[in-house]
Every structure is written in C-alpha cells, then in structure tokens.
Amino acid sequence: MGKLRSVPIVGGAYTDETRPYDQQECLNYLPEFAENQQSRSPGILRGVPGLTLLGTTGTDPIRGMRNVEGTLFVVAGATLYEIASDGSKTSRGTITGTGRVSMTHNQQATGYQLVIVNGPEGFVYNTASHTLTQITDPDFKGSIITDFINSYITHIEPLRRFWFHSDLGNALSYLSTDEYEAESAPDRLVSQVVNHSEVWMFGERTIEIFVNTAQTDAQGVLITFERQSGTVIEQGCAARFSPQAIDNSIMWLGNDGIVYRADGYTPVRVSTYAVEQDIAGTDWAEAYAMVWSDRGHKVYYLTLPSGKTWGYDVATRLWHRRASYELDIWRVNHLVFWNGKWIGGDAFNGNLYTLDWANYTENGQPLVSMRRTPYAHDSQNRIFMAALELLMDTGFETLNGDESVWLRYSDDGGKTYTNYRKRMLGDVHQYGKRIRFLRLGTFRNRVFEIMVSSPVKRDLIACSVEMEGAA
CATH class of the missing domain: 2.130.10.10 (YVTN repeat-like/Quinoprotein amine dehydrogenase)
Structure with missing residues (x-):
C-alpha cells in the first residue's frame, strides 16, 4: 500500500453555474478553521445542531x-x-x-x-x-x-x-x-x-x-x-x-x-x-x-x-x-x-x-449533511486513486448498524455520479475507526460527495488519499 497524504476538505458552499469550474457544497455543516496551529487538521466541518x-x-x-x-x-x-x-x-x-x-x-x-x-x-x-x-x-x-x-x-x-x-x-x-x-x-x-x-x-x-x-x-x-x-x-x-x-x-x-x-x-x-x-x-x-x-x-x-x-x-x-x-x-x-x-x-x-x-435529526426526520469537495486534478493529467480515508469523530452511538457515511464521485463535471458506497462509522466505543474507500480508479478531474444521513455525530476532520499519476 502506498503512502496517504492529506488533501483539503474544509470549505464553504460554492457551486458555480459552470459546474466543471467549481461545484463545492457544504450542506448542514459549519466550516471552522483551527485556532491552534498544532490541531490535527487545519479545520473541521462541524455538524449543525x-x-x-x-x-x-x-x-x-x-x-x-x-x-x-x-x-x-x-x-x-x-x-x-x-x-x-x-x-x-x-x-x-x-x-x-x-x-x-x-x-x-x-x-x-x-x-x-x-x-x-x-x-x-x-x-x-x-x-x-x-x-x-x-x-x-x-x-x-x-x-x-x-x-x-x-x-x-x-x-x-x-x-x-x-x-x-x-x-x-x-x-x-x-x-x-x-x-x-x-x-x-x-x-x-x-x-x-x-x-x-x-x-x-x-x-x-x-x-x-x-x-x-x-x-x-x-x-x-x-x-x-x-x-x-x-x-x-x-x-x-x-x-x-x-x-x-x-x-x-x-x-x-x-x-x-x-x-x-x-x-x-x-x-x-x-x-x-x-x-x-x-x-x-x-x-x-x-x-x-x-x-x-x-x-x-x-x-x-x-x-x-x-x-x-x-x-x-x-x-x-x-x-x-x-x-x-x-x-x-x-x-x-x-x-x-x-x-x-x-x-x-x-x-x-x-x-x-x-x-x-x-x-442529529430534525424532530425525527433525517438531518442530511453533505460535503462536495473541490476538484481533484493534476492539470488534466490522468490520476490513479487507490484509496481515500476520512477522519471523523466516531464511537458515540449505538444504533443497530444505522451509522454510515456514504461516498460517491463524478468525473464529468457533475453531469453524472457513481452509486454511493457505504462505510460504517462504528459502534459505541469504536473510537478512531478508519473509514476507508478503496479501488477508486483513474480520472482527470473528480469531485467527491461525502454524505451522512444517519442520526449520528458527523464531524468531518480530515481527508487523506493515496493516488499517483497514471500513464
């Protein structure tokens, strides 16, 4: 397995009408920037009340x-x-x-x-x-x-x-x-x-x-x-x-x-x-x-x-x-x-x-939080992505398996998306659970959507990827 490296995940909503230019989304998340330079990451996406x-x-x-x-x-x-x-x-x-x-x-x-x-x-x-x-x-x-x-x-x-x-x-x-x-x-x-x-x-x-x-x-x-x-x-x-x-x-x-x-x-x-x-x-x-x-x-x-x-x-x-x-x-x-x-x-x-x-609901109705990332690209060079790993605050709730984070992505400027992939956020006391998505294929320009709709804590702290240029 190659080495993971951090990529920016924290940011606001900026979906331009020209989608291949920018289509970031920050839905039911509050972006915060670290006030301490020694924090685990430069910022956090905090779930709204x-x-x-x-x-x-x-x-x-x-x-x-x-x-x-x-x-x-x-x-x-x-x-x-x-x-x-x-x-x-x-x-x-x-x-x-x-x-x-x-x-x-x-x-x-x-x-x-x-x-x-x-x-x-x-x-x-x-x-x-x-x-x-x-x-x-x-x-x-x-x-x-x-x-x-x-x-x-x-x-x-x-x-x-x-x-x-x-x-x-x-x-x-x-x-x-x-x-x-x-x-x-x-x-x-x-x-x-x-x-x-x-x-x-x-x-x-x-x-x-x-x-x-x-x-x-x-x-x-x-x-x-x-x-x-x-x-x-x-x-x-x-x-x-x-x-x-x-x-x-x-x-x-x-x-x-x-x-x-x-x-x-x-x-x-x-x-x-x-x-x-x-x-x-x-x-x-x-x-x-x-x-x-x-x-x-x-x-x-x-x-x-x-x-x-x-x-x-x-x-x-x-x-x-x-x-x-x-x-x-x-x-x-x-x-x-x-x-x-x-x-x-x-x-x-x-x-x-x-x-x-x-x-983590609105009077029992799902509270859907979603982050659509900035574009991952290398000046139109083809990229191979082996893994993406999210760092989230896990291990607080016992919900009979209903504690998932979902990931999908688009390689064509948001015209179409893949099906969602699901990973468990972990049961109670499963602190620091690694949330990994593997075999993500090749692309030239890609945006990811990270979504949580389960009634669990969903603070998003950091994102790391393993990727390299492809022929």
Whole structure:
C-alpha cells in the first residue's frame, strides 16, 4: 500500500453555474478553521445542531416570534400565543392576516407592550393587564415593519412613502407630525433596522440613517428624529425581511441581488458569484433573514422560499447551506434566543424547536449533511486513486448498524455520479475507526460527495488519499 497524504476538505458552499469550474457544497455543516496551529487538521466541518420539539401551536405556520424580556410570544395562524418553559401555550388573542408579521416591544409602567404589525393593522399586547388591543389611533396608518428606539415604536406605512413613530412610551398613541420622508432620493421605503441608537431606513435604491435629536424648529415644533448628515448610502434593499443586525453591523439583500454587510456606512459585498447566481433565479421580495449566534459562530441565514437557504458565518466569512429533509430550504423560518436556548419556528406548521447540538435529526426526520469537495486534478493529467480515508469523530452511538457515511464521485463535471458506497462509522466505543474507500480508479478531474444521513455525530476532520499519476 502506498503512502496517504492529506488533501483539503474544509470549505464553504460554492457551486458555480459552470459546474466543471467549481461545484463545492457544504450542506448542514459549519466550516471552522483551527485556532491552534498544532490541531490535527487545519479545520473541521462541524455538524449543525438538530431540532428537538419544544411544543406545538397546531397546524398553522409560525408567522412571528419575540422574546419579551424572558417571556416568549409566538404568532401562529391567526393567534398570538404565550409559550411556557415546557412548551405549552396560552392563547392571548387574534392577529389577523396570514403572512409574516413584524414584532417589537417597549416598557410601560409595570409591564411591557408587545407590538405586532401585519401591514394594514397593528396590535399591542400588554403583559401587565394581559390584554390585546388593536391600534385605532387615526394617525396610525398601518405598518409593514416595526422596531424600537429610545421608548419610541417606529413604523413604515403600507404605501412605503414615509416612516413614523409612536408617542414616547406608548405604542397605542401617534401624532401626524411625527412622520419622516426620504430626503436624498424619492425611492419607496422597504425596511428598517435600529442599530447603535440609529434608525436605518432602507429604500429601494438608497439607505438613510436617522438619529433621535429631539430638537425644535423655528416655529417651536418638536422634531424628534433627524437624518444623519452626510450618511446617505447609495445601495437599496430588495426584501423587507432581509435586513438584520449582526455582530455590531447590519446585513441585507441588496436591490441588485447581492448580499451586503455594512462596514460603518459603507456597504461591503459578502455574497459570492455562486450565491448571487442562485439568488438571481428567485423572487427577491419574498426573501427573509434570521441571525443565530452560538459557540463562536455568528450566522446570517437568508432564505429564498423559491430557492435555497444560505448561511453566512461572519467568523469564517464562508457560506454554507441549510436544508431540511426533502426540501431545498431550512424549515425554520424564525429564530429567537430564549430561556438560555435558541428556539426555531416552523415555516410549514406550528412546531417550535430547540436547536440541539446533541440531536442529529430534525424532530425525527433525517438531518442530511453533505460535503462536495473541490476538484481533484493534476492539470488534466490522468490520476490513479487507490484509496481515500476520512477522519471523523466516531464511537458515540449505538444504533443497530444505522451509522454510515456514504461516498460517491463524478468525473464529468457533475453531469453524472457513481452509486454511493457505504462505510460504517462504528459502534459505541469504536473510537478512531478508519473509514476507508478503496479501488477508486483513474480520472482527470473528480469531485467527491461525502454524505451522512444517519442520526449520528458527523464531524468531518480530515481527508487523506493515496493516488499517483497514471500513464
């Protein structure tokens, strides 16, 4: 037997539309790079947390979630629910509509006001009196998205001509004088994010930033917010629910199909050509984003319902994909940190899940992790491969033989693939089991797919091959 040598295995998702150029995939894996130069390998592909059922609100999809200072509220179907720590639910009233809602909250007296908007209507749930009230103030024009800053609730009105805010500390009361229009360009407003005491108003072509100045004009009229001088950003937003604050910055889907991250007031492209090619064929307006931060990972998840779910980890600056069984997207459509855990809501029913590192399924459904490697090649010279060996963290589960890793490959640029070959990851206490695939033949260009669908730990640490040039 010849000598094995290491080859790169850790990387992100980069499937170009020209497949013979690059077709890397990183599905339900989180790439990590070694922080210690003496680690066994330069990096690891770590399996993502699975989904453990916390509770269910029924069959209607989750429309919104909010952690109100330790109390979890969920809108599912037409009902607002308060969720207990054991996952049980209490109905708190009716929220009309069927689409995604926007939620925020403020503090008032001895409790909090939870604000929920669906476009034409707004609702306020008072956590002290346990009452849900529709906003009926005539100066409330409806709201497509809401946020909170300095005891004010901010809104964008449904026709997207201007934004406005509530009275101080009262989400039910409004004044028509507290309205603000875009000043630098006449584009319609799309979304908003409050970050670092600034209100970022995203338009179709530009972004304007407002600050709470509480100044009076020459006539003595209070001007609560003013546009930050010299901070117009010449980049628009394509989707109402795509902007998210993450890692002391903001990310969003631009009106050009590019994903941006703000560096101060400068939009920086973080999407790749491959991600942008995928986004190009979808309905941008329906995209929504979530953020998740755990164990050093800070991920911006962008779902295109007519496409895929993409995750950008600001720690590694790599993209990966999330997808649930028999879907191209991740079934989680909302994420909230609550009660010391990350809670996910389901886009297809009323289930609520705990993101669980020790669960290798999604509520019993297979959690399929797959890595498609970079091309193995030698400048079009023929290569003979005698063996490929994977280093994985084995020996933790006893599952009656259902603990396999699967391998297949393509030698024609991804047009066709071989059948999968299966190797066992090993039973309980079979630590350090060698996972070897032999007699892999000859090729000029080859990509490998490594897949695990069994409910076992699947961290992929390293890959070694035995190969040499062939005549």
